[in-house]
Amino acid sequence: MPEQRLRIAIQKKGRLSDDTVKLLKACGIKVNLNTQRLIAHSDNMPIDILRVRDDDIPGLVMDGVVDLGFIGQNVLEEESMMRKVANEPTAHKVVKELAFGECRFSLAVDNDFDYQGVQSLANLRIATTYVHILKRFMAEANVPYTSCMLTGSVEVAPRAGLADAICDLVSTGATLEANGLKEVEVIYRSTAVLMQRDKPLTGDKQDLVDRILTRIDGVQTAKESKYIMLNAPKANLAAITDLLPGSDLPTVMDLAGSEDHVALHVVSKENLFWETMEQLKALGASSILVLPIEKMME
Ligand code: ATP
């Protein structure tokens, strides 16, 4: 029966799609997403993937149409405020913060605008897609303004004479720069999150969600962790171990044919920087290898 399958909404095409699909794959969920179909069924798990525009995802979860949704916090926040105004259900749970989709929602003005603080925007026209988040910020700052809602190409609004300032998502700032704008105020920081419907799931479905969450943790910690191997002189073993960042108990093994050296293997929660590698070498370590880890379960 279809309702026994877990339904997950993801962005069909856009900035979150690739990372979301990569994460699902890394969690061992096999789905063929090469077709244009709205719903894709997983081959190896009782999961259906619904591919939609990101704006639709919070509502689908809040209305209980899907069980889980991968979404940017900015869209979730905006949609929650919009639904509150419309008296529509907003209950949901954020079950995981994800290590992608990082961006900031910032006010930006023309390069030659004499910006002295938010007050400089008083009574001006500001173009944005996320009108409610902006409205809350401006209300808290007590600055009156006129809102101009644009769902795309926000960054060209000042040049096109549509607005005096914009409030838009920024990651590198390259788009702002290319449009002769400068970022003057960060009003919201966002990453992607996994949201779940508020109403309890059946036992089987919740078990599956819990397994997925554990796997996401495994993938995310693995990405930050490294497997470090090196050969070390026994005499400097303690000093060398001290240099290895965030490492648990290292594995120390005999090196065939060597009396005074051992092999040391360790899983580190952080990357190993060149500077540390140089210090390790100075302490007599050799054959230092830093390897990526694909998955881990602690
Ligand atoms: P859709 O067609 O699904 O509505 P969209 O145009 O609204 O897509 P995208 O541009 O694909 O949205 O961005 C999706 C999300 O990616 C944003 O809401 C935000 O959370 C995140 N994001 C990360 N970096 C950026 C960035 N530099 N610009 C815009 N969004 C970013």
Ligand code: MG
């Ligand atoms: Mg959108």
